[in-house]
Amino acid sequence: MYNKGYSEIDGVKIYIENIESYIAESYLLLTNHNKYNEFSLHKYINQEKRKEYFNSLVQAYLHNYNNIRELLAKVKPYVEVDRILNVNTSRDNVVNTTLKDYVYLQRDWCYCEDGEAQIEKTAQSIQKVLPRDMENALFLGCGVGRLAVEFANIFKKVLATDKSYSMIWHINKLLSDVNFEFYTPQEKNVYSLENVAQKHTASISDSLKTQIKDKVDFFVSDVLDLPLKKNSLDAVFSIYFTDVIALKLWFEKINSIIKNDGYFIHFGPLDYFFSAESEMLTAKEFRAFFEENGYETVVDEIIETSHLNDSNSLVYKVYRNWLFVAKK
Numbered sequence: 001m002y003n004k005g006y007s008e009i010d011g012v013k014i015y016i017e018n019i020e021s022y023i024a025e026s027y028l029l030l031t032n033h034n035k036y037n038e039f040s041l042h043k044y045i046n047q048e049k050r051k052e053y054f055n056s057l058v059q060a061y062l063h064n065y066n067n068i069r070e071l072l073a074k075v076k077p078y079v080e081v082d083r084i085l086n087v088n089t090s091r092d093n094v095v096n097t098t099l100k101d102y103v104y105l106q107r108d109w110c111y112c113e114d115g116e117a118q119i120e121k122t123a124q125s126i127q128k129v130l131p132r133d134m135e136n137a138l139f140l141g142c143g144v145g146r147l148a149v150e151f152a153n154i155f156k157k158v159l160a161t162d163k164s165y166s167m168i169w170h171i172n173k174l175l176s177d178v179n180f181e182f183y184t185p186q187e188k189n190v191y192s193l194e195n196v197a198q199k200h201t202a203s204i205s206d207s208l209k210t211q212i213k214d215k216v217d218f219f220v221s222d223v224l225d226l227p228l229k230k231n232s233l234d235a236v237f238s239i240y241f242t243d244v245i246a247l248k249l250w251f252e253k254i255n256s257i258i259k260n261d262g263y264f265i266h267f268g269p270l271d272y273f274f275s276a277e278s279e280m281l282t283a284k285e286f287r288a289f290f291e292e293n294g295y296e297t298v299v300d301e302i303i304e305t306s307h308l309n310d311s312n313s314l315v316y317k318v319y320r321n322w323l324f325v326a327k328k
């Protein structure tokens with residue numbers, strides 16, 4: 001299925017041509033993120049008022065800070081100073097939120113009621129409309145992987161890729177360790193002090209680990225340069241991914257790797273995380289694009305789910321997801 005070899009850093013398979021620049025950029029982004037943890041620690045430590053509130057935040061940010069230091073230490077030996085100096089992202093780019101990985105780890109591998117409900121409804125609504133005779137599938141922008149794993153029972157082989165080094169590192173970490181602890185601290189939207197910074201523990205059971213190691217292949221790659229042979233896949237899934245990069249940039253590559261009679265599956269709200277309105281297609285335009293390129297629409301419906309919710313928060317998000325299944 002693959003058309004090239006990979007590099008490996010701390011067990012993470014990476015199919016990216018310019019690995020030195022890629023790893024320097026990943027290192028810098030994570031370092032910047034940890035500056036946010038550091039900044040929060042300095043801000044909240046030794047506060048006189050609301051001691052319990054600030055102490056729990058300090059504990060949470062310190063734990064997350066140490067987690068990211070562990071990841072950075074594994075990557076550091078592969079980072080060249082000159083590459084870091086040439087990384088083309090703003091030095092002030094401090095990602096001032098909890099690491100996205102943790103929000104996904106919480107939904108995917110902490111078995112909270114709300115996360116499980118989202119996963120179950122998403123997987124079931126897609127599975128009930130797919131044929132059962134397909135061999136392999138690719139999940140684009142798979143995050144920390146639970147949705148890809150949910151489909152391992154209907155395919156012989158599942159490939160799951162993400163451009164983020166840390167997303168794939170975290171799923172690998174869970175597959176090799178007993179569990180992984182982290183916090184998703186929230187300064188606001190909370191009912192009581194206990195909800196401000198609860199520790200979460202992500203884990204995977206031994207039997208599921210065996211199934212994943214057997215059937216699911218996690219790797220880093222860019223959707224714009226997938227390391228896969230033409231006509232090699234029965235199904236390509238874009239779950240909460242279609243709105244990350246404009247369709248016109250990845251359609252040709254995806255189209256070339258899907259077998260004739262294979263399927264493209266989209267699930268998500270078309271939230272569009274880029275700024276070019278010209279590429280923010282409506283669901284109908286998206287469907288028309290596929291039909292103009294030789295696909296037959298099999299499913300076009302709306303499925304409502306909650307989205308990445310944390311029961312410690314008073315905020316609750318619901319998505320009206322568009323489910324689109326097209327056959328080549």
Ligand SMILES: C[S@@+](CC[C@H](N)C(=O)[O-])C[C@H]1O[C@@H](n2cnc3c(N)ncnc32)[C@H](O)[C@@H]1O
Pocket residue numbers: 104140141142143144145147161162163164167221222223224239240241244245
């Ligand atoms: C909104 S998240 C969805 C994660 C996952 N599909 C899920 O629902 O749990 C989008 C993911 O796409 C990944 N991503 C962004 N740009 C990418 C690219 N060019 N190639 C592959 N993955 C990418 C991000 O790292 C992130 O994990």
